[in-house]
């Protein structure tokens with residue numbers, strides 16, 4: 001299953017750029033394609049945010065924040081096997 005869409009970035013200017021992000025809003029992980037904070041900033045879809053929103057579970061503030069038990073259980077139940085950090 002493909003979840004990434006890399007085809008639409010060529011011609012349309014992005015509404016937001018990571019360069020616009022204030023330093024204090026940046027993720028402690030340093031950012032990257034799978035960074036929660038970066039993806040939220042850019043308006044990219046975050047699978048775990050989507051899931052947690054559906055279940056009314058608080059979102060992680062950054063991708064170095066450990067999952068709560070509640071979040072872990074939700075992810076496990078959804079069989080989401082990706083890892084944001086490796």
Ligand SMILES: [Zn+2]
Pocket residue numbers: 027028029030031032034035036037038062063064
């Ligand atoms: Zn991050």
